[in-house]
Amino acid sequence: MSSNNEKLNQQYLKWLYAIAQKDRQAFQNLYEASAGKLLAIACKLLNRQDLAEEIVQDTYIKVWHNAATYHTERGSVMTWLVSIVRNRCIDELRHQKVHHNHSNDLPLPADINPNVLETATDNDSKLYRCMDLLQGAQRQTIQLAYFYGLTHQEIMKHLEAPLGSIKSWIRRGLESLKRCVKS
Amino acid sequence: MNYLKSELAEELAKRYVLGTMSAGARRRFNQLLMQHRSLQEWVWQWEQLLNPMTESLPEITPDQSLWQRITERLGWQSAIQSASQTAPAGRLGWLSGWITAGAALLVAVVIGWQSLQPQPSITPPAAVNAVAVLQTELNKSAWLLQQRGPKVNVTAQQVPSSTSAQDFELWMLPQSGKAPISLGLLPKKGQLAWLKSKMPDELFNAGLAVSVEPKGGSPTGAPTGPVILTANWITLSGV
Numbered sequence: 001m002s003s004n005n006e007k008l009n010q011q012y013l014k015w016l017y018a019i020a021q022k023d024r025q026a027f028q029n030l031y032e033a034s035a036g037k038l039l040a041i042a043c044k045l046l047n048r049q050d051l052a053e054e055i056v057q058d059t060y061i062k063v064w065h066n067a068a069t070y071h072t073e074r075g076s077v078m079t080w081l082v083s084i085v086r087n088r089c090i091d092e093l094r095h096q097k098v099h100h101n102h103s104n105d106l107p108l109p110a111d112i113n114p115n116v117l118e119t120a121t122d123n124d125s126k127l128y129r130c131m132d133l134l135q136g137a138q139r140q141t142i143q144l145a146y147f148y149g150l151t152h153q154e155i156m157k158h159l160e161a162p163l164g165s166i167k168s169w170i171r172r173g174l175e176s177l178k179r180c181v182k183s
Numbered sequence: 184m185n186y187l188k189s190e191l192a193e194e195l196a197k198r199y200v201l202g203t204m205s206a207g208a209r210r211r212f213n214q215l216l217m218q219h220r221s222l223q224e225w226v227w228q229w230e231q232l233l234n235p236m237t238e239s240l241p242e243i244t245p246d247q248s249l250w251q252r253i254t255e256r257l258g259w260q261s262a263i264q265s266a267s268q269t270a271p272a273g274r275l276g277w278l279s280g281w282i283t284a285g286a287a288l289l290v291a292v293v294i295g296w297q298s299l300q301p302q303p304s305i306t307p308p309a310a311v312n313a314v315a316v317l318q319t320e321l322n323k324s325a326w327l328l329q330q331r332g333p334k335v336n337v338t339a340q341q342v343p344s345s346t347s348a349q350d351f352e353l354w355m356l357p358q359s360g361k362a363p364i365s366l367g368l369l370p371k372k373g374q375l376a377w378l379k380s381k382m383p384d385e386l387f388n389a390g391l392a393v394s395v396e397p398k399g400g401s402p403t404g405a406p407t408g409p410v411i412l413t414a415n416w417i418t419l420s421g422v
Contacts, residue, residue: 031250035250036245037237040237040241041240043243053246053252057381065368065399066399074227074230075227075231075234076231079234082234082237086202086234087404088404091206094204094205095361125238127232127236131236142201145203149202151203151204152203155203177232178232
């Protein structure tokens, strides 16, 4: 974690401890600092702002009631918040079948060899440098799953590639990513 | 299948965090997560590895109404508080003795009672449209849920004993057999109101269950403690 992220996490931790003591101001501070990011994640996954807002709303309610259950073993506070939002969004995608909303939004197979992540080129974190080192197909399939919540089958249809290849690209991509980030 | 074998555990955790699992596989994995700490740890590792990817996403500033809706749901908005006061706590409290005698009797009494009330000169409180009586095995009514207009009122009655480190969490059991959905923590005394618009659409067609959870509610989003009772809604009119 970079020193800036570390400082930010320390601030989030202080708020979370205070929220566990039912401090409303700390809750509002955490909301104001993090809601924009959580809403962006939910909007990306669901491609529906109304549903995304519902899930972000549920997430903060959960944070208010369950702040004391957070543990640093789970990673940074932001990692925890992102996981709560993503899990809710993915459950929604699987149960409500809202993924078809992405039909005009997904990266095209022709874009399979971008040099860097589609969403940013100025992030110098280790993860981004490692993502940049992946093969295009590995990076693309990981992004389609992570940002858009697609299953293996859905990625297969979108990229018109064999299921075995999709699974292999993801598996090898994740293995490479883990090795690179931990190196 | 040995889910604790590290290769399999990590593979499943990877798929879960990345998001490629089907609905059924996610449901089964969520159950396994409740049972195996080692699986949780794999999930945490992969969340810590992959979640920083979201740093790249440009933020979307939420509308002010989002914060307002959150504070309304937490009962911090004065509008909600005053609305609660117009529907006094325990308005049907005198029925509690009848409630334990059976849900059918309750329906009849509620309808009859409502029809006998004189019309107030100010805006009348909305009629009760649906009722659920959460009864323990001892046939005691522990909580009463009443859907009334835009709200679902929850009234604590003969609540089972618990420690200060425990809370009671209410779950909706979808007819489709999907995983239980948390509706919130039940009060140990008094009454609280939830906004109907914030509850799942299929709430009144679903079953209900109450589990004992650590203080603050289930840490996993699924029931982790013993389920002490289940119940169904009784619909009095369209909800």
